[in-house]
Amino acid sequence: MNTAAIFSESWLTRREHADHSARAALPTQAAGAWLAARCQAREARLVDLGSGSGANVRYLAPRLPGPQTWRLIDHDADLLGHAVGRCQPLRDMDGTPIRLTTQQHDLNALAADWLTGVDLVTASALCDLVSDTWVASLAAACARHRCAALIALSVDGDTRFCVDDTDVTDRDDAWLFTTLAAHQRRDKGFGPALGTAAPQALATAFAERDFRLVDAPSPWRLGPAQRPLALSLLDGWAGAAREQAPEERARIDRWWRRRREALDQGLVDLYVGHRDVFAAPEPDHGPR
16 A cells, blocks of 8 residues: 555544544444344454554444454554554443454455454545455455444545535636546555545445445534644645646646635635445344
């Protein structure tokens, strides 16, 4: 995976509050019900893919029944080290401390045996970076092991500037977002990335294997309290657009200055669409 520089500890920390605020309740609740019915008196076994510094586990552990044992998988050993320190104090929704292990793996080498004995596989802000083939492999591995999946915060392309919840996106914004979407489909180390097609690709891959789906929007709504994140995001988008359309640099720079000033002065807010999906095999064969 060649995207390590994108996922610095500082970036992951900056986005964590927005991620947690955005998460949709229904898919997480469905995952909790699945674990309660499947595991009953035994420990729930969970794997988090692309764990980074453990933000997804910090969100999920206190919202899911226990006892829980988590295996965090990421290519970045330093981030896994941060995750251990920040996740070890976590307790499940019943107040029981979670158990935690880590594995350093290249996620591009996803294999079905990673999910042997696993009840729920989770990931956050990952599947827009991977390929359609990778998503199909994940769904096939879940089907093989009768494992459910909770995949959160996949970008869906619904990005806009707002004033008091009114869309004020203009033609230059639309052009920039189209250019950005093309950049998001570049290879991130897994083959051509899904980008904004990720939510549909996930739904299709699991539905084809007769999984039950619970799908819901989980957008970032970046107002004044999240201004630093919105500005950082805008800077990253402008850089990506310059890479995608270098001949339009002047247009991109004008857009960047105009929208950065508006965000910085609190004249607009930023809406960034994502979706969360829970997928469970049907029929449920009960506890193993």
